[in-house]
Structures are given as structure tokens and as C-alpha cells.
Amino acid sequence: MITEQLRSFPCPKCNELINTGMDKCSYCSAPIDPAEAEAAAAVQDQVNKAYSDASFIRNMAVGGWVFFLIRYIPFVGIAGWIGMFILMVLVPIKLVVWQARFGRLKTTDPDHKRAKTNRNVAFLIWIPLPILLGLAFLVLASFA
Numbered sequence: 001m002i003t004e005q006l007r008s009f010p011c012p013k014c015n016e017l018i019n020t021g022m023d024k025c026s027y028c029s030a031p032i033d034p035a036e037a038e039a040a041a042a043v044q045d046q047v048n049k050a051y052s053d054a055s056f057i058r059n060m061a062v063g064g065w066v067f068f069l070i071r072y073i074p075f076v077g078i079a080g081w082i083g084m085f086i087l088m089v090l091v092p093i094k095l096v097v098w099q100a101r102f103g104r105l106k107t108t109d110p111d112h113k114r115a116k117t118n119r120n121v122a123f124l125i126w127i128p129l130p131i132l133l134g135l136a137f138l139v140l141a142s143f144a
């Protein structure tokens with residue numbers, strides 16, 4: 001017996017979450033085409049990945065500021081500098097990759113909207129960091 005892994009996707013007719021093993025929707029009884037179901041489930045997987053990735057990038061952006069503060073702690077300050085610079089470089093790279101992979105995903109899933117919000121929040125949390133460091137650098141340079 002082949003145990004096929006069931007994956008969930010929104011019914012094309014009523015948008016309720018159903019899974020790929022069904023031949024009709026358990027909510028609205030709309031007939032489900034297996035190929036269409038697999039395609040929809042693949043999109044759903046992408047939506048889930050987009051959502052978790054965007055949350056992760058947002059946390060990375062927050063992490064950049066945590067390291068920013070760690071810089072002020074005696075003895076471990078150097079770890080703060082390193083962590084801050086790594087995240088300052090990584091966050092925009094991750095955002096570009098996210099945009100390329102998930103930005104144009106065709107779906108009406110609200111999680112995709114939430115993922116896009118997280119992407120925007122990540123950017124807004126991140127952007128003051130390079131601006132602040134840039135300004136600090138300019139101020140220091142003008143005194144040198």
C-alpha cells in the first residue's frame with residue numbers, strides 16, 4: 001500500500017482548507033481535480049515557507065538591534081559589533097532572496113499578506129541601523 005502524504009490547500013471554490021486526498025470538498029462538495037489539488041498544495045507549501053521565512057528575517061532585524069545594545073556591555077562588546085554587522089548585511093540579502101522567491105506568489109491566502117507585512121516590518125526595523133552607523137561614521141570622519 002502506498003501511503004501518499006496528504007497536504008492541505010484551500011478549496012478553489014469555498015477557500016476552506018482541505019487536503020489532497022479528497023475527490024470532493026468536504027465543505028462545499030465541489031469536485032476536486034487531483035492535479036489541481038497537488039498544484040494548489042504546492043502553492044500552499046510556498047505560502048507557509050514565505051510566512052516562516054519572513055518571520056525569521058524580521059527576528060534577524062530585531063537581533064541586529066539586540067547586538068547593537070550588546071556592544072555597550074563590557075567584555076562582550078566585540079561580539080555585539082560582530083553580530084550587528086553580520087545581521088546588518090544578512091537582513092537585506094535575505095529580503096532580496098525572499099522577494100525573488102515569494103514576492104509574486106499567486107495566492108489569496110491571508111498568510112501571504114501577513115508574510116509581506118513581516119517583510120516590510122523587517123525592512124523598517126533594519127533600515128535605521130545602517131543609517132545610524134553611516135551618520136556616526138560621517139560625524140567621526142568630520143572630526144578626524
Ligand SMILES: [Zn+2]
Nearest residue numbers: 011014025028
Ligand atoms: Zn469547498
